[in-house]
Amino acid sequence: MHKESELRPPLILGEKTWHDITEDVCRPVESKANKWWKIAFTVAVAGLLWWIISVSYTLGTGLGVWGLNKTVGWAWDITNFVWWVGIGHAGTLISAILLLFRQKWRLSINRSAEAMTIFAVICAATFILSHMGRPWVGYWSLPLANQFGSLWVNFNSPLVWDVFAISTYFSVSIVFWYTGLIPDFAVIRDRAKTKWSKRIYTILSFGWVGTAKNWQRFEEVSLVLAGLSTPLVLSVHSVVSMDFATSIVPGWHTTIFPPYFVAGAIFSGFAMVQTLLIIVRKVLTLEDYITIYHIDMMNRVILITGSIVGVAYLTEFFIAWYSGVEYEQYAFINRATGPYWWAYWSMMTCNVITPQLFWSSKLRENVFATFIISIFVNIGMWFERFVIIVTSLHRDYVTSSWTMYSPTWVEAGIFIGSIGLFFTCFLLFARVFPVIAMSELKTIVKSSSEGAKKKSNQSNH
Amino acid sequence: MxxxxxxxxxxxxxxxxxxxxxxxxxxxxxxxxxxxxxxFPIHGLDHELGLARTRISICAFIYGMTGLSLALLMMYYMNIFDWAMDIGGKPSFAFYKNLPAFIPVTFESTVLCAAHGMVITFLLRSKILPGVEPHIIHPRMADDHxxxxxxxxxxxxxxxxxxxxxxxxxxxxxx
Amino acid sequence: MGHHQHIEVTSTKPYEFTRKNRMIAGVMIIIGLIAIIAQFATHHTQTWSNLLMNNFMFMGMALCATFFLAVQYVAEVGWSAVIKRPVEAMGQAIPVAGGIMVVIILLGGQSLYHWMAPGISTPGSENYDAIIAGKNAFLNPVFFWIRVVAYFVIWTYFTKLFRKNSLLSDEGDGKGYWLKNKSAAAKFLVLFAATESTMSWDFIMSIDTHWYSTLFAWYTFAGMFVTSIAALVFTITYLKSKGYLQEVTEHHLHDIGKFMFAFSIFWTYLWFCQFMLIWYSNIPEEVTYFMLRQDHYRGWWLGSFFINFIAPFVILMTRDAKRKLYLLMYMSIVIFIGHWIDTFVMVIPGSMLTAGHHAAEAGAHHGHALSLGSVGLMEIGTTLGFIGLFMYIVQHHLSKAPLVAKNHPMLEESLHHAI
Structure with missing residues (x-):
């Protein structure tokens, strides 16, 4: 039998039984949407519509409607792509790395974090497709021969690595997420009242029955998927960073990029998980499952990864000076004091200083403060990518090419619209899918719930 | 029987x-x-029932190695054998000289094949697929019984x- | 299943540092001393480089043990409670490594670090090097020595503090001392993040003074950490094979084996990132570092990659492998050798250029354009000496306190650890 130290706080509040968990998690799926959900959904769909308009306008007219120019060939598109992919990483981190580290607090949040991963990667992919200008020839990035016979994609190109990394990451994340959902769909199926919901959840649950052999395989599959996803998640943002780092652009070519991008991705992803879950626990009344302790733990991850990112910023800055390479030195001085200084200092403030507030346990356990800080981190990590991409590009080696970049309404529309797309997906998810991994959470009721802790304290004294 | x-x-x-x-x-x-x-999964139940250990992770390993080999073969064929390109002063005329650039795709392909192969094997072996009608013995057997x-x-x-x-x-x- | 049985702690006594083991450690230290003296006596250019790389490994094993310990506190780790005493004992080598490091750099700095050559930052001097002069604000003797002293003071202070609180907890208040160590550990980790970075630039990266890599600090950390975990695995498996630490079950071995496996992969990842990005962009400021290693140390350079990646990856992948006592012990030795070679490749190529240059100036060498390192009896002897010293320190401290901290608040959890 599993023993827990008295130092560990309960992960499920109240004296919950297994059946209570089923009831609490299924309630949002089985009942009608409340007012708050409807309001949020309306706003999200409005954003989605704006996204559709902006993307359609771009594809119909051409990339000229964006603010890009000959010097700054990548700007908001890639900033947003990297931002979204980075956000996605937290889901995989929570469900895979925390599973390997046996952190049980992941259990109440892994499902929604994984959903967030998938929607974030979808948002990221839309930027890749739209920045091609002609997405209907997007298949050219796949290893297919051209029409003359045998000119293939260039496997030396990090952009081709990206195609493989993102598509692998996306499909494996979906499979990981769905495998975990199967037993939970079976719960909803067995409770379904109407014929249609019974039929739909029967199909979704793949006819799952929890026999001993099925569970044995299920657990092994989850473990191996976690083992595969952990290096995968590292590789994905590493490959994204290599889009920059393999070049010889000052500020881009730096060897720390791969691990530093991964740390930044986890940092921003956890901030987004906080933003979402603080809303979700309130709207779906899941405060007993997503407790203050969960929020505290996530804030600690934000503090650690934020500090790692801070160390990386300082390392980059220091080594740029230490290198003695004037291009390298200029790139960093230009970031801090050049025309885009405000972006750089927004990034520094939001990413390095704000998370340090989490040294205070009062703030870590304060829901409102956490929500505000998580928004700051989201903003800061957006600026990080903007700083890396735009400030490095706008000062070319050839000074006559020096220029500035500013986005058009279309780019702004695609970005804000993509947030609408993200929330539309997430809100739909919260209505039809179980937002907490019930089957897994039930395994810790006897060891880590408040009721169990009370019982074991009584028997000890 | x-x-x-x-x-x-x-x-x-x-x-x-x-x-x-x-x-x-x-x-x-x-x-x-x-x-x-x-x-929910019960720790040690398979042992108590005397079930054999699942070999699905061995399958995953084999799928992974297949993915690794396929990726290397594909890149060798496309970028070295069939149409070698000289990019960035690095002519790709020898496989080993280009190998560092081939590692990311090799890795992704390994994970892709291992993960999907394993999950497909799991679904087929356990016969859980869309359209399968479950045999429900007790209405709360997925809930708390x-x-x-x-x-x-x-x-x-x-x-x-x-x-x-x-x-x-x-x-x-x-x- | 389902029984709350109580598990008794059996390791209530300290480890017994037997005469035989003292002899073994002593003989190894003497072999080391003989090797070092012999190398000096033959005016070998590699002496200082050799000492630096061995002491760096020695220091890394101790430093990362304290780091590992701090992480256990901050992350509130339960399973590792039964192996804390060996980790504490390993950390005690830090001040010794510090003393040796100061002696090495004080006496041999000019044979190791290009930037320490006299007049290197003085315009007009025949040694003048404009690039190195540009780094003078960081790489100057005064600031350098302040940093070196600060590192060892900080690391020693926290190592001793963790140990002191841990020993005091044996008297009673396990939870109180654990909480004290937890808050100290958070502070240590912040300082560690800073000092580990600058330390790796100071001791290793500044050898190849012109070269730079932003990833270098983290890469160095990964290597040190794996070596330290390997040393921990060796210590624990040795203790267990001698009948000590029976609380450590195959479940604990599995976990520590996972660390050895996972961080070997992590090291490989960083190795690849650093190499590939420099190889890919191919700019002279950076790529010369790898060209030197690729052209003159190819076997060592690739060998370290393969030993440190393929061996743990293939052998430690399965669950069963991580649970076998002797297999883990052998793997810890393999990984130690692998990272010895990696440290060799990090230190020796650059420091041998400095040493060759320094010796040529002193008139000992003529006409040698390129001074290359090699591995012979004297290098192996030196390493044996450092291993002997490490073994002596660890066993000495293990014999000072019970092998399991009996009032550790996570102990129950650790004793019942089953995966």
Whole structure:
């Protein structure tokens, strides 16, 4: 039998039984949407519509409607792509790395974090497709021969690595997420009242029955998927960073990029998980499952990864000076004091200083403060990518090419619209899918719930 | 043994520890306990039932190695053998010289094949696929009840089985 | 299943540092001393480089043990409670490594670090090097020595503090001392993040003074950490094979084996990132570092990659492998050798250029354009000496306190650890 130290706080509040968990998690799926959900959904769909308009306008007219120019060939598109992919990483981190580290607090949040991963990667992919200008020839990035016979994609190109990394990451994340959902769909199926919901959840649950052999395989599959996803998640943002780092652009070519991008991705992803879950626990009344302790733990991850990112910023800055390479030195001085200084200092403030507030346990356990800080981190990590991409590009080696970049309404529309797309997906998810991994959470009721802790304290004294 | 000759009766339990302990008890009393259906994975249940360890991770390894080989072969064929390109002063005329640039795709392909291959194997082996109709023995067997499947013969005295199963802690008996 | 049985702590006594083991450690230290003296006596250019790389490994094993310990506190780790005493004992080598490091750099700095050559930052001097002069604000003797002293003071302070609180907890208040160590550990980790970075630039990266890599600090960390975990695995498996630490079950071995496996992969990842990005962009400021290693140390350079990646990856992948006592012990030795080679490749190529240059100036060498390192009896002897010293320190401290901290608040959890 599993023993827990008295130092560990309960992960499920109240004296919950297994059946209570089923009831609490299924309630949002089985009942009608409340007012708050409807309001949020309306706003999200409005954003989605704006996204559709902006993307359609771009594809119909051409990339000229964006603010890009000959010097700054990548700007908001890639900033947003990297931002979204980075956000996605937290889901995989929570469900895979925390599973390997046996952190049980992941259990109440892994499902929604994984959903967030998938929607974030979808948002990221839309930027890749739209920045091609002609997405209907997007298949050219796949290893297919051209029409003359045998000119293939260039496997030396990090952009081709990206195609493989993102598509692998996306499909494996979906499979990981769905495998975990199967037993939970079976719960909803067995409770379904109407014929249609019974039929739909029967199909979704793949006819799952929890026999001993099925569970044995299920657990092994989850473990191996976690083992595969952990290096995968590292590789994905590493490959994204290599889009920059393999070049010889000052500020881009730096060897720390791969691990530093991964740390930044986890940092921003956890901030987004906080933003979402603080809303979700309130709207779906899941405060007993997503407790203050969960929020505290996530804030600690934000503090650690934020500090790692801070160390990386300082390392980059220091080594740029230490290198003695004037291009390298200029790139960093230009970031801090050049025309885009405000972006750089927004990034520094939001990413390095704000998370340090989490040294205070009062703030870590304060829901409102956490929500505000998580928004700051989201903003800061957006600026990080903007700083890396735009400030490095706008000062070319050839000074006559020096220029500035500013986005058009279309780019702004695609970005804000993509947030609408993200929330539309997430809100739909919260209505039809179980937002907490019930089957897994039930395994810790006897060891880590408040009721169990009370019982074991009584028997000890 | 054909399916028609197989007959099962079911003991319904409401606690994981009770159902696991009942396996040994009932087996020592001569019952053929074949399976336990539970709403969540029970640590050590497979051991108690005497199930063999699953070999699905070995499958994953084999799929992964297949993915690795395919990726290397593909890149060798496309970028070295069929149409070598000179990019960034690095002519790709020898496989080993280009290898560092081939590592990311090789890795992704390994993971892609291992993950998908393993999950497909899992779904096929466990026969959980869209459209499969589940055999639901108890309406709360995915919620908070545990179903123990016991194999009996046509002439088994079911009343005796029922009393044994209930004595072992079952809250309900179904035949 | 399902029984709350109580597990008794059996390791209530300290480890017994037997005469035989003292002899073994002593003989190894003497072999080391003989090797070092012999190398000096033959005016071998590699002496200082050799000492630096061995002491760096020695220091890394101790430093990362304290780091590992701090992480256990901050992350509130339960399973590792039964192996804390060996980790504490390993950390005690830090001040010794510090003393040796100061002696090495004080006496041999000019044979190791290009930037320490006299007049290197003085315009007009025949040694003048404009690039190195540009780094003078960081790489100057005064600031350098302040940093070196600060590192060892900080690391020693926290190592001793963790140990002191841990020993005091044996008297009673396990939870109180654990909480004290937890808050100290958070502070240590912040300081560690800073000092580990600058330390790796100071001791290793500044050898190849012109070269730079932003990833270098983290890469160095990964290597040190794996070596330290390997040393920990060796210590624990040795203790267990001698009948000590029976609380450590195959479940604990599995976990520590996972660390050895996972961080070997992590090291490989960083190795690849650093190499590939420099190889890919191919700019002279950076790529010369790898060209030197690729052209003159190819076997060592690739060998370290393969030993440190392929061996743990293939052998430690399965669950069963991580649970076998002797297999883990052998793997810890393999990984130690692998990272010895990696440290060799990090230190020796650059420091041998400095040493060759320094010796040529002093008139000992003529006409040698390129001074290359090699591995012979004297190098192996030196390493044996450092291993002997490490073994001596660890066993000495293990013999000072019970092998399991009996009032550790996570102990129950650790004793019941089953995966």
């Amino acid at each position: 054909s399916a028609a000759e197989k007959k099962f009766v079911y003991g319904i339990f409401n606690d994981d520890e009770v159902v696991v302990n009942a396996i040994g008890t009932l087996r020592s009393q001569g019952l053929k306990v074949k399976d336990v259906i539970s709403p 545990f179903v123990m499947a016991i194999q009996v013969k046509e002439d088994t005295d079911l009343a005796k089985v029922e009393s044994l199963v209930k004595a072992a802690g079952a809250v309900e008996f179904k035949s």
